[in-house]
Amino acid sequence: MVEITPEQDIAHQIIDNNKICTVIETDEMTRYNGGVFHRGRQSLSEIRKQITQIASNYLIPLKESSKPYNCSTSKRNEIIEIIKSNTFESIVEFDQEDNRVNIINGEIHFYPSNLKKANNLWEFIATEGLYEINESGTHFTNHPLYNESPYLSFVQLPLMYDPEAECLEVDQFLEDIFGFERVPDIYEMLAYFLMPTVRYQKAFILYGPPKTGKTSFINLVNQFIGGKYPERLISGVPLQDLDIQYQISNLRNKMLNIFDDLKSTKLTTSARFRMSVTNPTLTAEVKYINDHLTWKNICKHLFACNQLPGVGKNTGDEFWRRWKLFDCFNEMDDSKQDLSFANKRWGGLELSGVLNACIKAWARLEKRKHFRNDDQEYVKGLWQMDIEPAKMFVDENCQLDIEAEVNVDVFWNSLNTWRAGLNVNPISKTMLTQSLQRISGDISKPKRRKGDKWVYKGIQIIKGEIVGELIENNEKLDKFTSKEYDHKKYWVNEKDYSDEGAF
Known part of the structure; x- marks a missing residue:
């Protein structure tokens, strides 16, 4: 009969009293508790604590008596190694079911x-x-009982399922930021964040001027996905940094990658970003691990910015098709602009209501098989119009001519009318002037004498229907002073966008 050493005996007691998995690829010991396998120091510390408790009462039998077991550091490490060698599981075995969401209850x-x-x-x-x-x-x-085999998962969302819960406050909050018609799309995005899969192959970006609720919405998402400890399930890698060494490994075992206030710095490459959006598995270098590590990819991306980052001229469809854009141009009222609202703690029952709304949104997505308005040319146009808000209009309707000139008010009104026809928000005169000067150094806005109208020199509108509108608009302009005309500027969705300072 093979004798069992005290170290082996203690190790098997620990294994019998716990559900432990040691990840083969990283040699990381994880412990099951409350429906999920916990990673990191907390699990290892709990195992060490149990070793100390068992060892303190362990007696080594002798011929006529017994003696207390002395658990030195080396013996404790030996026990841990025995536990590891008997509990190995591959990282690819975790979170395998794409239609299974692990929550608190x-x-x-x-x-x-x-x-x-x-x-x-x-x-x-x-x-x-x-x-x-x-x-x-x-x-x-419910989560499995102690004597039942647990589902191998590193991911547990900080949510409670309550089929009767509602989220009326969140509904109104989303309507204030995105508009009533976009609320179903937002819930479908949140439903996708819940999925332990990247099968819909989309990343999301919120863009628009300050004080339009982007940060407040991200605060809601942080609580919905991350709870009190968002760093467990949420990473924070900027879009422009995803191609830097080791950064892609920060997405491992994360449900979401969020970065607020994204810089408008030009995106020079997007290869790893594209992989992270579409590939069901990712392989990357990980610090302190010699070999490359492969894991199931469940991480989606959510970014927010005032202006979309620049992209290269030769950026292809493989980039555009991976995006879904949400513009945020509805300025929040004063009560929702303060820091207390941006950092609001949403109640658990309200978040349970959001979960119920996401369940319905999940069903819509599964039935449709894609997000609404999933058109890469539309995304490309929106992106380019945000980076260079006048370029597409100039390309389609204008001619550059150093001898030509056009009234600023008429050009601005015509541009915003054209943008409205594409369901794109209007821009200010300041943004228009800056965009035109980036298009061509020959376009200028010379100083005027008192009483003269502002003009752009070096450009003219040549498209027939636009020219017809110009004549009509010029006749209308003559009836107003500049101040009066500015007060009657273009309105969209019952909002007055004549205030250049709002942009």
Whole structure:
């Protein structure tokens, strides 16, 4: 009979009393508690604590008596190594089910494509039996009991499932920022953030002037996905840094990568960004690990900026098709601009209501198989019009001519009318002037004498229907002073955009 050493005995007691997995690729010991395998120092510290407790009461049998076990540092390390060698699992075995969401009080299983309606009940036929599920195609289960095998997952969202919960305050908050018609799209984005998969292959960016709620929305997302400790599930790598060595490894075991206040610095390369948006697995260098590490990719991207970053002239469709843009031009009222609202702590019941809204949005996505308005040419146009707000208009409707000139008010009004026809927000005169001067150094806005109208020199509008509008607008301009005309500037969605300072 093979004798068991005290170290082996203590190690197997620890294994029997816990659910432990040691990741083969990183030699990291993880411990199951509350429905999820916890990584990092906390798990290892708990194991060391249990070793100390068992060792303090452990007696080594002798022929006629026994003696206390002396657990030195070397023996404790030996016990830990025995535990590791008996609990190895590959990192690729974790979070394998794309339609399974781990939350605090259980797990939500999504089956929207496998439903049949019978006797007014939604049912799912699975290999393990018949589950009753709701109209959104979900089935909720509690976490497994102690004697049951747990689901291998590093990810647990800080949410409680309550089928009766609502989120009326969040609904209004989203409407204030994005507008009523975009709220369903926002919930579909949040639903995608919940998915332990990147199958929809989209990254998201919020853009628009300051004080339009972008940071307040990101605060909501941080609480919804990350809870009190967002760093566990959320990384913070800027878009421009994803191609820097080791940065892509920061996405490992994260549900979301968020970076607020993105710089408008030109994006010189996007290869690793594109991979992180579409590839179901990622391989990268990781600090302190000799070999490259491969893991399941579940991390989505959310960025926010005042102006979209520049891109290269030869940027292709492989970049544009990976984006979904949300413009934020609705200035928040005074009560929602202060720091207390930007850092608001949303209640747990309200976030449970958001979860219910996301369950419905998940079902819509699964049925449609893509996000709404999923047009890469539209995304490309919006992006380019934000970087150079006048360039597309100039390319399509204007001619550069050093002898030509056009009235500033008329040009500005015509440009914003054209932008409105494309469902794009208007720009200020200052933004227009800066954009025109970037297009050509020959375009100028010379100083005027008192009473004269401002003009742009070096450019003229030549497209027929625009010229016709110019004549009509010129006739209208003659009836107003400059001050009166400025007060009647272009309005969109019942908002007055004549204030250049708002941009």
